[in-house]
Amino acid sequence: MSEHVTITIDDRKVKARVGEKLLWTALENDIYIPHLCAIEEEKRPNASCRLCFVEIEGMSHPVTSCTKTVEEGMVVKTRSSRVDRLVKTGFELLLSDHDLKCRECPANRNCALQKIAKGRGLKLRQKRFTLIERDYELDDSPAEFAFNRSRCVLCGQCVWADRRENEIGVIGFARRGINRVVTTFQDLPLAESICKECTVCVDVCPVGALYYKKTAE
Amino acid sequence: MSDPNPQELYSKMLDEAKAEVVSKEGKTRVLVGTATCGVSAGALKIKEDFEREIQEKGLDADVVEVGCIGHCYAEPMAVIAKPGFAPVCYGYLDDGLVHRLVEDFLDGDDPSYEYALAALERNDVFPTFEDFPRGAYEEKLILENCGYINASDIKSYIARDGYSALAKALTGKPEQVLDEVKAANLRGRGGAGFPAGIKWEACLNGGADEKYVICNADEGDPGAFMDRSILESDPHLVLEGMVLCAYAIGAQKGYLYIRAEYPRAVWHVQEAIDQARDRGLLGSSILGSEFDFDLEIFQGSGAFVCGEATALVNSMEGKMGMPESRPPRLASQGFRGKPTILNNVKTFAYVPFIINRGADWFKEIGTDDSPGTAVFSLVGKVTNTGLVEVPMGTTLRQLIYEVGDGLPNKKEFKAVQIGGPSGGCLPESALDVPIDFDSLHDAGAIMGSGGLVVMDEDDCMVAVARYFLEFTQHESCGKCTFCRLGTKHMLDILNDITRGEGDAETLGLLKELAEDVRDGSLCNLGKTAPNPVLTTLEYFYDEYRAHIEEGRCPALVCRDLILYYIEPPKCSKLCNVCVGSCPTEAIFTREDGLKEIDQEKCVKCANCLKACPPEYNAIIKLSPPLLPPEKEKKAK
Numbered sequence: 001m002s003e004h005v006t007i008t009i010d011d012r013k014v015k016a017r018v019g020e021k022l023l024w025t026a027l028e029n030d031i032y033i034p035h036l037c038a039i040e041e042e043k044r045p046n047a048s049c050r051l052c053f054v055e056i057e058g059m060s061h062p063v064t065s066c067t068k069t070v071e072e073g074m075v076v077k078t079r080s081s082r083v084d085r086l087v088k089t090g091f092e093l094l095l096s097d098h099d100l101k102c103r104e105c106p107a108n109r110n111c112a113l114q115k116i117a118k119g120r121g122l123k124l125r126q127k128r129f130t131l132i133e134r135d136y137e138l139d140d141s142p143a144e145f146a147f148n149r150s151r152c153v154l155c156g157q158c159v160w161a162d163r164r165e166n167e168i169g170v171i172g173f174a175r176r177g178i179n180r181v182v183t184t185f186q187d188l189p190l191a192e193s194i195c196k197e198c199t200v201c202v203d204v205c206p207v208g209a210l211y212y213k214k215t216a217e
Numbered sequence: 218m219s220d221p222n223p224q225e226l227y228s229k230m231l232d233e234a235k236a237e238v239v240s241k242e243g244k245t246r247v248l249v250g251t252a253t254c255g256v257s258a259g260a261l262k263i264k265e266d267f268e269r270e271i272q273e274k275g276l277d278a279d280v281v282e283v284g285c286i287g288h289c290y291a292e293p294m295a296v297i298a299k300p301g302f303a304p305v306c307y308g309y310l311d312d313g314l315v316h317r318l319v320e321d322f323l324d325g326d327d328p329s330y331e332y333a334l335a336a337l338e339r340n341d342v343f344p345t346f347e348d349f350p351r352g353a354y355e356e357k358l359i360l361e362n363c364g365y366i367n368a369s370d371i372k373s374y375i376a377r378d379g380y381s382a383l384a385k386a387l388t389g390k391p392e393q394v395l396d397e398v399k400a401a402n403l404r405g406r407g408g409a410g411f412p413a414g415i416k417w418e419a420c421l422n423g424g425a426d427e428k429y430v431i432c433n434a435d436e437g438d439p440g441a442f443m444d445r446s447i448l449e450s451d452p453h454l455v456l457e458g459m460v461l462c463a464y465a466i467g468a469q470k471g472y473l474y475i476r477a478e479y480p481r482a483v484w485h486v487q488e489a490i491d492q493a494r495d496r497g498l499l500g501s502s503i504l505g506s507e508f509d510f511d512l513e514i515f516q517g518s519g520a521f522v523c524g525e526a527t528a529l530v531n532s533m534e535g536k537m538g539m540p541e542s543r544p545p546r547l548a549s550q551g552f553r554g555k556p557t558i559l560n561n562v563k564t565f566a567y568v569p570f571i572i573n574r575g576a577d578w579f580k581e582i583g584t585d586d587s588p589g590t591a592v593f594s595l596v597g598k599v600t601n602t603g604l605v606e607v608p609m610g611t612t613l614r615q616l617i618y619e620v621g622d623g624l625p626n627k628k629e630f631k632a633v634q635i636g637g638p639s640g641g642c643l644p645e646s647a648l649d650v651p652i653d654f655d656s657l658h659d660a661g662a663i664m665g666s667g668g669l670v671v672m673d674e675d676d677c678m679v680a681v682a683r684y685f686l687e688f689t690q691h692e693s694c695g696k697c698t699f700c701r702l703g704t705k706h707m708l709d710i711l712n713d714i715t716r717g718e719g720d721a722e723t724l725g726l727l728k729e730l731a732e733d734v735r736d737g738s739l740c741n742l743g744k745t746a747p748n749p750v751l752t753t754l755e756y757f758y759d760e761y762r763a764h765i766e767e768g769r770c771p772a773l774v775c776r777d778l779i780l781y782y783i784e785p786p787k788c789s790k791l792c793n794v795c796v797g798s799c800p801t802e803a804i805f806t807r808e809d810g811l812k813e814i815d816q817e818k819c820v821k822c823a824n825c826l827k828a829c830p831p832e833y834n835a836i837i838k839l840s841p842p843l844l845p846p847e848k849e850k851k852a853k
Contacts, residue, residue: 047542048697050737061736067542082736089733093702128726129706154695173537176520178705180695 005072010079016070021045023052023065026078033078034087034116036094036155036206038066041164046156050090051116055080062086084120091122096129098207099150106215107208113153132178141191145202145212152182152209158201165200223504227384230496234372245278245323247271248296250364252285252449253481254442258292263310267295270319278323284450286364287604289596291334296365297322303340305333337365350619351601356582358590359566360606363450368485371492374453380498382569383457386464387506394465395421398568400576402588407433407524407561408636408665409741410587410654416558419548421466423556430463430471430510431533431552431559435517435524437476438637439688441668443592444562446604448475448482451566452489456512458565460499461572462558463510470511472552474529477516487514521638521692522742526551526559528694539694540740561666563592583609587653597634597670600625607652614648617671628673631772632757636665638685638692639745641752642678661752663745677774678757679764682749683711689746700743703734707750714761715775717768717841724761728754768841776821780842783825785811787835795836798828816844 004015007022009031016025024040026033036049045066053062057075062083065076077083095113102108102124117124136149156173159182163169170193174183184193191197202210249255249264267280286294291308297318298304305328307318314332321327328343335346346352366373374380386394399414420428432455436444448455459471475483490512493499501509515533522528523538530552532538551557567589571579580588587609596602599621607616613633617623624630632642641662643650650660657664672681690704710727713719731747731754738744754761763769770778783795783804790810798804803818804825812835814825829836839845 045542047739050698050739053737064542086733086737089703089730090698090737093698093706096706097702128730129702130709132702132705154701175695177691177693177695178701180701 005070005074007070007072007074007076009076018070020070021066022054022056022068022070022074022076025070026054026065026076031078032119033065034091034120035066036112036116036153037157039157039160042160049094049153049155051087053083053086054078055083087116087120088122091116091120092126092128094153095124095126097132097134098153099134099148100124105151105208106211107151107206111208112155112206136181139189140213141189142195142197143191144197144214145199145210146216147182147190147210149181149209151207153207154180154182155206156182157204157206158182158210161200161204165198166196168194170195171201223384223387223506226497226504227380230375231378231381234375237372238376241279242298243300245276245297245299247278247280247323248283248298248365249280250284250286250292250294251282252364252446253479254285254289254446255292255294256481259311260293262312263293263295263315266312266315267319270316271323274319274324276319276323281367282369283365284363284368285446285604287360287446287606288334289602289604290600294334296337297328298337299323299328302328303343303345304337305330305343306335306337306346307332308334350622351605354607354611354615354620355605356590356608357606358570358582359447359451359454359563360592360604362454363446363604366451368450368452369488371453371489371496371498374451378573379453379569380457382572383460383464383498384504386461386572387504387508391465391467394461394572397571397576398465401571401579402576402586403564403567403571403579404587404589404654405560406563406567406592406666408639408663410664413560413564416548416560417462417466419546420556420558423549425555427470427553427555428463428466428468429552429555429557430459430466430468431529431557432459432471432473432562432565433524433526433529433559434473434475434479434482434562435521435529436479436562436666437519437521437524437692438639438666438668439685440594440596440670441637441666442594443604443667445479445482446594447562447566447592448473448479449485452482452486453493454566454569455562456486456489456493456499458568459512460503460510461568462560462565464508466556466558468558469509470513472513472515472533474515474517474523474533476519478519483514483516490514520694521688522694522740525740525742528740529559530557537694539696540742542739563667584651584653586655591652591664591667593667593669595621595669595671598624598628598673598676599671609653610651612649612651613643616652616669617648621671624671624673628675630671631674631676632672632678632681632753634662634670634672634681634685634749635668636663636745636748637668638689639663639741639748640665640668641748642672642681642756643752644756647756661748661755663748675772675774677715677770677772678753678760679711679714679770680772680774682753683708683715685749686711686746689742693742693746697739697743699734699737700739700746703730703738704743704746706730707734707747711750714764715770716777717764717775719765721765723765724754724758770840773838773840775840778842779821779838779840780816780844781814781819781821781823781825782837782839782844783812783814784835784837787833788812789833789835792830792833794828794830795825798824800824 014029034051037046052065054065055077140146251260293310294308336343403413404410520538527541528538547557601622690708693700695701731750735747788811803815826836
């Protein structure tokens with residue numbers, strides 16, 4: 001049995017490892033699909049950002065490519081009116097809950113949201129949804145880095161990196177619904193928590209919510 | 218050959234139970250409905266009243282607690298079974314009526330038919346429930362025992378051939394159980410209607426040596442109480458169904474996931490588990506066979522999303538109750554990573570019937586694609602609210618107008634909400650839709666787990682959509698973008714509309730967003746949350762437009778768009794009831810002695826409207842909120 005399958009993405013034939021999720025096959029082949037929460041090593045995809053929609057021939061609705069395992073002969077389109085519509089809405093929803101001050105943001109020009117906007121021709125300053133007001137406090141208690149929750153898109157990259165690095169995670173998701181946040185146990189400032197300031201979480205944050213203080217200066 | 222076979226053991230058990238029940242039935246019994254609904258209507262007090270009166274009179278009669286008989290409108294209720302008479306059911310009980318029944322019927326021989334609802338057995342004197350329109354449409358299977366047996370006594374269940382399906386199955390092969398359930402095309406009663414047999418087969422072929430059976434009793438829809446009533450009234454039926462499932466797929470352990478907010482259900486099920494285990498109907502070598510299976514209750518902490526399969530399993534594993542992407546499905550990788558069957562309370566409850574009476578019998582009931590019955594909690598603006606069971610294929614019109622006896626107070630029907638927060642609102646024109654999984658889905662609603670709320674002309678459909686969305690938005694776990702943020706924005710838009718704010722674009726945006734939340738969300742909570750909005754937009758678009766274009770709420774519900782007004786010609790100088798009823802002192806007496814409302818002070822609580830005596834009926838609601846003099850000015 002071959003360990004590879006051949007699939008077609010946007011009319012291009014590409015090889016993919018058996019059992020691989022479609023998103024990673026596409027990205028490896030320089031085919032862009034927007035994504036925030038996907039983590040290749042994670043066994044069960046998070047599938048929470050809802051941005052990596054694609055059309056697969058034979059399926060009635062767009063599906064998230066991070067959850068779809070490649071199959072021999074699969075025919076995939078990364079763009080369609082339905083996919084574009086879902087990605088646009090999902091993206092704009094996230095931006096309605098994001099403190100959009102790019103010039104003040106240390107992730108400026110290196111931001112996953114900017115990348116998605118560029119890749120899909122979307123505007124960062126969306127007009128459909130009213131901005132959700134938050135009064136999060138900036139946590140700049142650690143020596144080297146800080147956490148600005150009002151930029152957080154809840155992708156979970158930091159939580160996962162933290163769990164991988166430290167046996168007992170420092171940060172995790174808490175609360176439900178619209179109040180969901182990434183936080184420490186008992187909402188303590190990072191410096192007062194069990195955080196050892198290893199900064200793996202800062203390195204994976206795609207949007208400048210966790211950032212090095214020196215880059216912000 | 219010394220081991221007794223399951224049938225023999227069971228026959229002994231059955232004979233014993235029957236003998237005991239027959240001896241009990243030899244004397245007068247008062248069966249008081251004490252499921253949660255009855256208890257909240259005062260059934261425990263009624264029970265005490267009966268006991269006290271009986272004792273005072275020195276009568277020889279037993280007072281027994283039974284479950285829910287399904288006629289919620291008449292709670293508290295009791296059935297009196299006196300030898301020599303057909304058992305008679307009484308409703309709307311209070312201490313006076315109890316006193317009279319004990320004196321006239323228990324002590325004397327007058328069944329006081331003027332207070333009776335119906336008899337339970339055919340007789341020459343008084344009609345039975347079957348003689349009413351409701352009875353003609355109802356077909357009770359899984360509710361058959363509810364309200365008639367003592368849920369706390371396993372013998373009460375066994376005497377009605379309870380656990381006979383298990384005895385039958387254990388003498389045969391597990392495959393026979395699976396084949397029968399598959400052949401019966403039993404579809405999951407949790408709402409989606411996925412064929413149970415196919416799920417079971419996938420689990421059977423899941424390979425692992427460890428498997429689990431879980432019963433989903435995390436019922437959380439506003440206005441739904443089917444699962445609770447069944448667990449409180451006939452818990453052994455569900456247990457038997459679960460044991461049969463476990464036997465079919467080879468599971469050793471099962472759980473009932475019951476919300477902690479259902480204390481009576483938890484209590485009855487725990488009692489049932491203990492009694493079944495004592496009799497060897499659970500535990501190791503069930504009924505002397507080589508089959509081991511045990512059950513345990515897991516109490517959910519009340520998150521609506523935990524009714525979703527993967528969130529339920531996460532919560533049982535001690536994680537946050539949040540959904541995961543599927544596949545893998547639970548049948549291959551569920552609780553603790555092992556193949557797991559998760560079915561609704563009602564789904565399991567059908568299994569003993571299918572095993573006992575066969576797949577062909579089951580398929581005779583209902584429609585070709587949705588065989589069997591449907592259980593609904595029929596609530597809202599309907600005369601006879603209740604827990605009803607009708608064959609699939611019954612139309613909504615029959616259910617509301619025949620079974621429920623139509624709408625009270627001569628009000629006009631407006632909509633029926635089916636399937637709770639995940640369902641939709643259907644208008645008059647959809648009333649002839651037959652109730653089955655596919656027809657309801659095509660109409661834009663879902664079967665759901667069986668909540669059915671009737672609404673009349675006084676209900677504002679925008680407010681209804683807002684209400685359900687507020688519920689789902691509150692219950693959203695927050696994991697995925699569309700549900701977390703999409704439902705929040707939808708709710709904000711709906712709040713604006715109920716205040717008369719917005720324009721044509723607002724409605725367009727609401728629809729667009731609702732469709733995207735439906736198509737983009739991770740789990741079924743998010744995917745179905747927009748249904749109340751989408752269906753009301755489709756069927757009641759004019760009401761939405763009236764709110765934003767005219768600032769008018771046609772049903773006079775949305776507070777920001779109405780005002781209360783005392784019509785001077787109807788008001789009387791002789792009465793000032795409304796003045797006292799107003800909590801903000803907004804009502805004052807004019808110079809001519811009539812009353813008037815100071816609109817600045819009015820908080821629109823409707824107290825005055827209720828207080829105004831019917832002979833005057835002087836207070837009306839107006840929408841848009843303009844006083845008649847202002848209105849005239851505007852018109853000029």
